[in-house]
Amino acid sequence: MNRLEPTDPAALPPIKVALLGCGVVGSQVARLITQQSEDLTNRVGQRIELVGIAVRSLERDFGGLDPELFTTDADALVSRGDLDVVVEVVGGIEPVRSLVLKAIEHGASVVTANKALLAQDGETLFSAAERAGVDLYYEAAVAGAIPIVRPLRESLVGDEITTVMGIVNGTTNYILDQMTTTGADFADALAQAQELGYAEADPTADIEGFDAAAKAAIMATLAFHTRVRGADVYREGITQVSAADIAAARKAGCVVKLLAVLRLDDAGRVSVRVHPALVPDSHPLAGIHGAYNAIFVESREAGRLMFMGPGAGGSPTASAVMGDLVTVARNRVRGVAGPGESVYAEREIMPMGEVETRYLVRVEVTDEPGVLAACATVFSNHNVSVQTVDQTTAENTDEQVAVLALMTHLARESDLQAVVAELGTRPFTRGPVAVIRVEGK
Amino acid sequence: MNRLEPTDPAALPPIKVALLGCGVVGSQVARLITQQSEDLTNRVGQRIELVGIAVRSLERDFGGLDPELFTTDADALVSRGDLDVVVEVVGGIEPVRSLVLKAIEHGASVVTANKALLAQDGETLFSAAERAGVDLYYEAAVAGAIPIVRPLRESLVGDEITTVMGIVNGTTNYILDQMTTTGADFADALAQAQELGYAEADPTADIEGFDAAAKAAIMATLAFHTRVRGADVYREGITQVSAADIAAARKAGCVVKLLAVLRLDDAGRVSVRVHPALVPDSHPLAGIHGAYNAIFVESREAGRLMFMGPGAGGSPTASAVMGDLVTVARNRVRGVAGPGESVYAEREIMPMGEVETRYLVRVEVTDEPGVLAACATVFSNHNVSVQTVDQTTAENTDEQVAVLALMTHLARESDLQAVVAELGTRPFTRGPVAVIRVEGK
Numbered sequence: 001m002n003r004l005e006p007t008d009p010a011a012l013p014p015i016k017v018a019l020l021g022c023g024v025v026g027s028q029v030a031r032l033i034t035q036q037s038e039d040l041t042n043r044v045g046q047r048i049e050l051v052g053i054a055v056r057s058l059e060r061d062f063g064g065l066d067p068e069l070f071t072t073d074a075d076a077l078v079s080r081g082d083l084d085v086v087v088e089v090v091g092g093i094e095p096v097r098s099l100v101l102k103a104i105e106h107g108a109s110v111v112t113a114n115k116a117l118l119a120q121d122g123e124t125l126f127s128a129a130e131r132a133g134v135d136l137y138y139e140a141a142v143a144g145a146i147p148i149v150r151p152l153r154e155s156l157v158g159d160e161i162t163t164v165m166g167i168v169n170g171t172t173n174y175i176l177d178q179m180t181t182t183g184a185d186f187a188d189a190l191a192q193a194q195e196l197g198y199a200e201a202d203p204t205a206d207i208e209g210f211d212a213a214a215k216a217a218i219m220a221t222l223a224f225h226t227r228v229r230g231a232d233v234y235r236e237g238i239t240q241v242s243a244a245d246i247a248a249a250r251k252a253g254c255v256v257k258l259l260a261v262l263r264l265d266d267a268g269r270v271s272v273r274v275h276p277a278l279v280p281d282s283h284p285l286a287g288i289h290g291a292y293n294a295i296f297v298e299s300r301e302a303g304r305l306m307f308m309g310p311g312a313g314g315s316p317t318a319s320a321v322m323g324d325l326v327t328v329a330r331n332r333v334r335g336v337a338g339p340g341e342s343v344y345a346e347r348e349i350m351p352m353g354e355v356e357t358r359y360l361v362r363v364e365v366t367d368e369p370g371v372l373a374a375c376a377t378v379f380s381n382h383n384v385s386v387q388t389v390d391q392t393t394a395e396n397t398d399e400q401v402a403v404l405a406l407m408t409h410l411a412r413e414s415d416l417q418a419v420v421a422e423l424g425t426r427p428f429t430r431g432p433v434a435v436i437r438v439e440g441k
Numbered sequence: 442m443n444r445l446e447p448t449d450p451a452a453l454p455p456i457k458v459a460l461l462g463c464g465v466v467g468s469q470v471a472r473l474i475t476q477q478s479e480d481l482t483n484r485v486g487q488r489i490e491l492v493g494i495a496v497r498s499l500e501r502d503f504g505g506l507d508p509e510l511f512t513t514d515a516d517a518l519v520s521r522g523d524l525d526v527v528v529e530v531v532g533g534i535e536p537v538r539s540l541v542l543k544a545i546e547h548g549a550s551v552v553t554a555n556k557a558l559l560a561q562d563g564e565t566l567f568s569a570a571e572r573a574g575v576d577l578y579y580e581a582a583v584a585g586a587i588p589i590v591r592p593l594r595e596s597l598v599g600d601e602i603t604t605v606m607g608i609v610n611g612t613t614n615y616i617l618d619q620m621t622t623t624g625a626d627f628a629d630a631l632a633q634a635q636e637l638g639y640a641e642a643d644p645t646a647d648i649e650g651f652d653a654a655a656k657a658a659i660m661a662t663l664a665f666h667t668r669v670r671g672a673d674v675y676r677e678g679i680t681q682v683s684a685a686d687i688a689a690a691r692k693a694g695c696v697v698k699l700l701a702v703l704r705l706d707d708a709g710r711v712s713v714r715v716h717p718a719l720v721p722d723s724h725p726l727a728g729i730h731g732a733y734n735a736i737f738v739e740s741r742e743a744g745r746l747m748f749m750g751p752g753a754g755g756s757p758t759a760s761a762v763m764g765d766l767v768t769v770a771r772n773r774v775r776g777v778a779g780p781g782e783s784v785y786a787e788r789e790i791m792p793m794g795e796v797e798t799r800y801l802v803r804v805e806v807t808d809e810p811g812v813l814a815a816c817a818t819v820f821s822n823h824n825v826s827v828q829t830v831d832q833t834t835a836e837n838t839d840e841q842v843a844v845l846a847l848m849t850h851l852a853r854e855s856d857l858q859a860v861v862a863e864l865g866t867r868p869f870t871r872g873p874v875a876v877i878r879v880e881g882k
Contacts, residue, residue, distance in 0.1 A: 032599065032742065042785035043598055043666070139596060145743035147588070147596035155580060155588035157484055158473065158763020225484070284749070287728070301473065301760035302586035302750065308725070309746035319742035322599020327780075336777040339768075344483040 009041050014049035015329045018077050018108075020099060021090035022055050022070070025113060025140070027063050028318035029087060033325075034065065044329040052077045054099075078103040084332045087321060088112040089140075093120060104128045104136070109332065111324040113140035113317055116205075119214035119230035122221065126341040135337050137324035142215045143168050143293040145316030146309040147323075152222040156299055157342065161223040163298040164262040165439060168215040170291030170311040171206035172238050172258040174198045176246075176276075177289050180255055185243045198291055208237035209258065212274040216260035219295075220272045224264055226347040234273035234352040241276050245436055248362055248405055251390065254278035255286050259439055261357075264347075271350040275437060278360055283440040296440075353414035358387075358438040360407050361416075363423055364430040367393065367400040371428045375404060378426065382418040385409040401430050407438065450482050455490035456770045459518050459549075461540060462531035463496050463511070466554060466581070468504050469759035470528060474766075475506070485770040493518045495540075519544040525773045528762060529553040530581075534561060545569045545577070550773065552765040554581035554758055557646075560655035560671035563662065567782040576778050578765035583656045584609050584734040586757030587750040588764075593663040597740055598783065602664040604739040605703040606880060609656040611732030611752040612647035613679050613699040615639045617687075617717075618730050621696055626684045639732055649678035650699065653715045657701035660736075661713045665705055667788040669713055675793040677716035686717075686877055689803055689846055692831065695719035696727045700880055702798075705788075712791040716878060719801055724881040737881075794855035799828075799879040801848050802857075804864055805871040808834065808841040812869045816845055819867065823859040826850040842871050848879065 017033065019026055033040065033050045041047045053065070054074035062070065071077055078086055078099050086103040090096050091114055100110055100117070101124070110129065112118070118125065118141055129136040139149045143166065152161070167173050171193060178189040190207065193199035205211045213233040220228035238258050249256045259277045264270050279286045284306050288294040293311025298304050310316040331338055365371045372391065379386050387407045394401040408416070420433045458474065460467055474481065474491045482488045494506070495515035503511065512518055519527055519540050527544040531537050532555055541551055541558070542565070551570065553559070559566065559582055570577040580590045584607065593602070608614050612634060619630040631648065634640035646652045654674040661669035679699050690697045700718045705711050720727045725747050729735040734752025739745050751757040772779055806812045813832065820827050828848045835842040849857070861874045 028742070036599075036601070039601070039666075040599070043783050146746060147592040150591050150596055151588040154768050155591055155764040156760065157767045158477075158481070158765075159760040160477070160480070225480075284728075287725075299760060301469070301756040301763070303754075303757055305587060305748070305750035307746070307748055310744045313744075315742040316744055319597065319600040319740060322742070323596040324599075326598045327595050330780045334777065334780070336775065339771045339775070342484050 009045050010047055012046045014047040015044060015084045015332055016049055016051045016082055017085045017087060017325065018051055018083050019053045020074055020078070020086060020088045020096070022053050023089070024314040025089040025317045025321065026053070028314045029089065029321050030065055031063070032318055032322050040326065043326050045333045046329070048325070048329055051083070074099050075102065078108070079106055081106050083108040085109045085111060085325060085328050087325060088114055089321065091116065093117055097121060100125060101128055104132050104134055107132060107134060109135035109328045109337070111137050111321055111328055113138070113321060115141040115211065115214040115218060116230070119217040122218070123227060130340045133337050135328045135331055137328055137338070138218070139324050140317045140320035142218055143295060144309070144311040144313065145319045146293055146295065146307050146311065148219065148295050148307055149222065151297070151307065152219060153342070156297070156302060159299040159301045160264070161297060161299045162264050164219050164223050164260070164295065165285065166219070166260045166295035167257055167285060167288050167293050168260050168295065168311065169206055169212045169258060170293055171199045171203065172212070173288065173293070174291045175207070176238060176241065176256050176258065179241070179243065179246050180250070183243060186239060186241055207239055209235045209274045212258060212260050216262060216272050216274050219260070220262045220270060221343060223262060224270050224345065224347055225342050226270060226345040227343050228270065228272055228349065232272060232349050234275070236275035238276050245434065248360065249278050252278060252360060252405070252407065254280050254438070256436070257285060261439055265350070269348045269350050271355045273352065273355065277437045277439040279440045285440060353412070353417070355413045356410045357413070358408050358410055358441060359416050360405060360436050360438055361419070362403060362405045362434040364394055364401050364403050365428045366430060367402040368428070371402070372404065374426070374428060375423070378422050379406065379408070379419050381422065382415045384411040384415050384419050399430070450486050451488055453487045455488040456485060456525045456773055457490055457492045457523055458526045458528060458766065459492055459521070459524050460494045461515055461519070461527060461529045461537070463494050464530070465755040466530040466758045466762065467494070469755045470530065470762050471506050472504070473759055473763050481767065484767055486774045487770070489766070489770060492524070515540050516543065519549070520547055522547050524549040526550045526552060526766060526769050528766060529555060530762065532557065534558055538562060541566060542569055545573050545575055548573060548575060550576035550769045550778070552578050552762055552769055554579070554762060556582040556652065556655040556659060557671070560658040563659070564668060571781045574778050576769045576772055578769055578779070579659070580765050581758045581761035583659055584736060585750070585752040585754065586760045587734055587736065587748050587752065589660065589736050589748055590663065592738070592748065593660060594783070597738070597743060600740040600742045601705070602738060602740045603705050605660050605664050605701070605736065606726065607660070607701045607736035608698055608726060608729050608734050609701050609736065609752065610647055610653045610699060611734055612640045612644065613653070614729065614734070615732045616648070617679060617682065617697050617699065620682070620684065620687050621691070624684060627680060627682055648680055650676045650715045653699060653701050657703060657713050657715050660701070661703045661711060662784060664703060665711050665786065665788055666783050667711060667786040668784050669711065669790065673713060673790050675714035675716070679717050682717050686875065689801065690719050690877070693719060693801060693846070693848065695721050695879070697877070698726060702880055706791070710789045710791050712796045714793065714796065718878045718880040720881045726881060794853070794858070796854045797851045798854070799849050799851055799882060800857050801846060801877050801879055802860070803844060803846045803875040805835055805842050805844050806869045807871060808843040809869070812843070813845065815867070815869060816864070819863045820847065820849070820860050822863065823856040825852040825856050825860050840871070
């Protein structure tokens with residue numbers, strides 16, 4: 001019992017919470033509100049009462065919850081007018097966007113796990129929350145249970161964040177990890193992930209990088225205090241990653257990861273991109289296996305920080321939602337709202353062509369004298385400096401063919417693309433040129 | 442510029458900040474307040490103005506700061522009555538405790554990095570802050586720049602934390618890392634750490650585990666919502682760790698780390714301890730090298746999380762202080778205080794004898810038939826189950842002597858101590874019995 005507060009918190013009027021969605025995450029949230037009632041009361045200072053759950057259909061298993069709580073009329077639920085907090089774990093854009101705005105207009109604070117909505121239209125939601133004087137919290141929207149929103153929003157807010165680099169999608173990390181450990185190709189690893197429930201029947205949002213791009217946009221907005229939307233993020237998925245890419249990575253002492261890479265350059269411009277990348281074995285992100293997530297943050301004063309944990313799943317995501325729910329409920333008890341968005345800078349988002357990184361370029365060439373020099377000349381023609389070259393003889397070919405794997409120093413994306421284009425026109429080139437970016441070196 | 446707030450924040454009255462201490466951390470805080478003025482104004486909503494710096498002596502390098510800011514009269518500074526925030530980076534108990542209380546009584550919020558003070562008398566400080574309606578923030582007190590206070594206090598507050606296991610002292614991690622990589626003994630590794638500035642001239646607080654114990658107490662209070670003081674923490678330093686311990690760890694596939702281990706058992710009792718421990722190479726904490734810190738958190742819903750980063754140093758600690766300063770300043774701008782302490786449970790703190798963990802026990806015995814069986818009987822006499830035994834021949838002895846290294850299953854500390862006592866009385870035992878706990882397996 002708090003020694004300074006003799007009032008029995010259980011006797012005070014409750015904090016009324018409505019839940020939108022009761023699937024994998026929502027059912028866990030409902031369970032935790034119910035099971036942990038006493039602890040939550042002590043932590044919040046008033047009781048948390050679940051007053052309604054909006055679902056698509058009432059023909060369902062209520063999972064031990066009071067069937068009276070359930071309704072299919074989400075609109076009526078968020079418009080009750082007496083709600084303190086609406087927890088949204090439905091996902092997608094509409095009708096959720098309208099429901100959340102309506103809840104805010106009716107004076108409720110909102111806790112959401114909806115990365116797609118925040119990345120597409122966060123501005124509208126945050127403006128509405130600020131006008132209404134309510135909270136909009138979203139720790140669960142990025143990297144599941146890993147606390148990353150609060151560290152970016154509060155812990156590092158007195159510092160200048162220069163880099164955020166993360167594995168923020170568990171499905172793709174699981175697939176790439178499988179490809180690395182078993183040598184499987186992408187299709188087989190995806191099928192296995194689907195069988196085990198790590199990938200959805202329609203895996204597009206994950207494997208094409210849309211999910212990671214939405215999270216990257218949210219993190220960039222927080223880290224750089226400037227508006228970054230999902231559509232601003234350069235995005236490549238993992239569907240083109242081949243077993244040969246994985247093997248080439250291993251040979252270079254690296255693993256392939258789908259990374260979200262956010263950088264602030266010295267001129268104050270930001271770049272935000274999601275793509276497969278080689279990460280050296282020695283980098284902490286290389287050791288993140290299976291469906292785990294990890295986020296590496298570099299700032300001017302704090303240096304290098306890393307956060308890791310389960311990036312998805314019902315219970316971990318529910319944990320993040322519950323942390324926000326308690327924080328928002330504490331604010332309601334004290335009659336205040338937490339700090340709003342801190343988006344005051346209007347930073348230029350760099351076009352991908354101007355981004356600088358390192359590359360591993362693989363090309364099959366005719367195995368003749370002078371080809372290596374000719375190939376190296378193509379790189380220097382476009383100001384791309386080569387750090388290492390690895391030449392091997394190609395297997396299973398009749399012709400005398402060599403495979404060159406060239407690791408570059410830092411180079412501009414547009415210059416590298418010019419190298420690839422020119423290599424494609426040269427007579428010594430046999431087959432397509434494979435390029436993969438290299439990060440964390 | 443915030444689109445919803447047309448007022449120019451720079452035109453509003455400033456948030457007045459006083460700094461107690463201007464050493465390694467304080468000088469960086471002063472620099473950041475001055476250098477980042479525009480960003481801070483945008484992030485806070487009002488200008489942050491450094492109005493005074495209390496130091497021990499004015500015969501000093503002012504480091505480019507206005508000499509007029511400096512004073513030796515800390516008491517007068519905190520009693521000005523117009524301060525919004527006092528940042529305390531002096532350390533130690535008195536006179537800091539009195540100064541912080543006086544600042545709070547005069548209506549200032551406090552940001553502190555003082556782990557010793559919070560671990561000894563946090564209750565008094567938090568009560569005073571709550572009475573005065575001001576904030577007391579202390580992210581920098583635990584693990585430097587690593588955001589751990591906010592994750593424990595807010596992100597995981599809707600979950601039940603069951604384990605916190607951390608490397609929270611950079612000096613001892615550096616020393617143990619050196620012993621591991623170079624084979625140096627403790628005294629040499631300490632001397633080297635002192636030479637490089639990783640250890641202080643009087644290293645007692647670090648090497649005897651007092652610093653880690655204070656951080657453990659602060660984390661336990663946050664994680665388990667019950668009061669845990671520094672004196673409640675079982676504590677062993679690293680001065681007794683020998684090159685032989687390190688070698689035995691390597692042989693067992695482990696490294697030696699100084700760990701803070703906090704657990705909540707199924708009966709709701711807590712155990713909080715700081716001691717050297719073997720950590721398996723496969724555990725993420727085993728890969729934390731040099732002066733880095735890392736904290737591993739396990740909770741019922743979120744699962745396993747880990748946070749890592751620089752655990753000390755002027756700039757990283759200043760980053761954590763600045764994050765708190767901006768948060769507290771934002772609260773002042775909005776006329777609110779953040780949530781206070783959540784200490785409502787009165788949990789039993791387990792005596793060390795009742796704690797269960799695993800152990801590596803090393804004992805030199807006469808190399809005769811029946812000794813292994815006799816030795817194993819001593820373990821079973823006290824209900825300690827042995828998992829593995831490794832027997833080798835001792836070097837440099839005239840007698841026929843064997844070294845037994847026995848790894849136990851989970852056992853009670855008091856039972857293990859009884860095993861050690863009985864082994865000491867047995868005629869087959871040659872020399873002292875070496876025991877080191879094993880965590881993270």
